[in-house]
Every structure is written in structure tokens, then in C-alpha cells.
Amino acid sequence: MSEEKAQTRKNKVNGRKGELAEKLGDMNVKIGAPKFNYRDYIRVLKLARKPTREEFLMISKIAILGIALIGMMGFIIYVFLTELPKAV
Numbered sequence: 001m002s003e004e005k006a007q008t009r010k011n012k013v014n015g016r017k018g019e020l021a022e023k024l025g026d027m028n029v030k031i032g033a034p035k036f037n038y039r040d041y042i043r044v045l046k047l048a049r050k051p052t053r054e055e056f057l058m059i060s061k062i063a064i065l066g067i068a069l070i071g072m073m074g075f076i077i078y079v080f081l082t083e084l085p086k087a088v
Contacts, residue, residue: 051059
């Protein structure tokens with residue numbers, strides 16, 4: 001009896017695999033490994049330059065402002081979800 005169940009289950013799994021293979025065959029999906037070209041990376045590094053002091057300070061200010069904003073939003077959500085239900 002258990003052999004029949006195992007065979008039935010095996011047929012169901014194989015049937016699903018066959019259906020999936022048919023669908024993928026219809027879609028004509030070609031998945032390959034990404035190409036790794038060192039020339040692209042070298043070109044980007046050649047174009048890159050050290051930021052000036054003004055650029056660095058501006059980027060730093062924007063990053064700090066973003067971190068502070070996200071922290072404040074998290075704190076407000078925390079207060080709403082923990083302290084507000086206690087007051088009600």
C-alpha cells in the first residue's frame with residue numbers, strides 16, 4: 001500500500017515538473033551567467049576623482065539629515081505602537 005502512495009506522489013511531482021518545463025519552453029527563457037569585463041571597471045575608476053571638501057561636506061550633511069529623519073520616524077512609530085495602546 002505504501003508503495004502505491006509513493007508511486008502516486010512521484011507521478012504528481014513529475015507531472016508538475018513537466019508542466020513547468022512546458023511553460024518555460026513556451027516562454028523561451030535563456031538564463032546565463034553575467035559577463036565579467038574588467039575594462040568596464042577600469043574605465044569607471046579612471047573617470048572617478050576625489051571629491052572636493054565642499055562636495056564631501058554637502059554629502060555628509062545630507063546623509064546625516066537622512067539618518068536623523070529615518071530615526072525620528074522610527075521613534076514616532078515606536079511611540080504609537082507601544083505607548084499609545086497603554087493610554088487607551
